[in-house]
Amino acid sequence: MKDRLCFNHREAPAVGLCRHCHRPYCGTCRVATPLGEFCCFDCSGRYAAFKSTWREPKLKFPWFGSFVTGLVLLVLLGLVAAWVGHRWLNIRALAPFDIISRIRS
Ligand SMILES: [Zn+2]
Numbered sequence: 001m002k003d004r005l006c007f008n009h010r011e012a013p014a015v016g017l018c019r020h021c022h023r024p025y026c027g028t029c030r031v032a033t034p035l036g037e038f039c040c041f042d043c044s045g046r047y048a049a050f051k052s053t054w055r056e057p058k059l060k061f062p063w064f065g066s067f068v069t070g071l072v073l074l075v076l077l078g079l080v081a082a083w084v085g086h087r088w089l090n091i092r093a094l095a096p097f098d099i100i101s102r103i104r105s
């Protein structure tokens with residue numbers, strides 16, 4: 001960071017780049033947080049908000065996706081089981097559930 005100067009103090013050498021806006025900052029402007037170092041409190045707040053809104057759908061979506069996939073697979077498996085039971089094993093009780101034969105006929 002030798003050739004960089006603080007975005008706020010034109011005479012002060014920069015000690016790092018803001019994690020949010022990527023502007024160089026000096027030791028006076030530096031805001032250190034567990035998420036990283038920023039040029040101001042505004043940036044640290046915005047970065048924290050950005051992180052929390054990003055994490056939520058990422059955690060929710062795989063659960064929802066696997067739930068829907070599981071449900072679709074269960075319905076498909078039931079349809080195939082009813083078709084096999086009715087047509088191949090001649091189980092009369094499965095006739096109302098044999099939707100595949102009804103579609104094909
Ligand atoms: Zn910043």
Ligand SMILES: [Zn+2]
Pocket residue numbers: 006007008009012025026027028029
């Ligand atoms: Zn500064």
